[in-house]
Amino acid sequence: MAYKISDECISCGACAAECPVSAISEGDGKYEINPDTCIECGACAETCPVGAPAQA
Template identity: 75%
Template structure:
């Protein structure tokens, strides 16, 4: 299952930088994950300082 970014997101961009497939983008001051592009690797969760990306 794809990851999803929770409301804890502080819009720092660390998750987007860590995503190997470029599935994360900024939208309205918050980052979102394209579920179709996400490969469920968890790199975003490991890069996030507040643990906002979570497996669905």
Template identity: 70%
Template sequence: MAYKITDECISCGACAATCPVGAIAEGDKHYEIDEASCVECGACQAGCPVSAIEAP
């Protein structure tokens, strides 16, 4: 199961910049993580300035 970006996301892009596999892209409301590409490394969660990413 992949990490999940919540509605607390402010669309700053910090998570996308830290993802080593490019699994994060801007979505309709906020950034989204592609579950098939996510390797569950946690880099996105550590890089989020508003703690909007939940661990699997």
């Protein structure tokens, strides 16, 4: 199941920079993960300073 970014997101962009398939983009107030592109590698979760990305 693809990762999803919670409301804990502080819009720092760290997750987007680490995503190997560019599935993360800046949304309305927080970053969002495209579930069709996400390969569930966990790179976003590992780099996020607030733990916002998690498997949905």
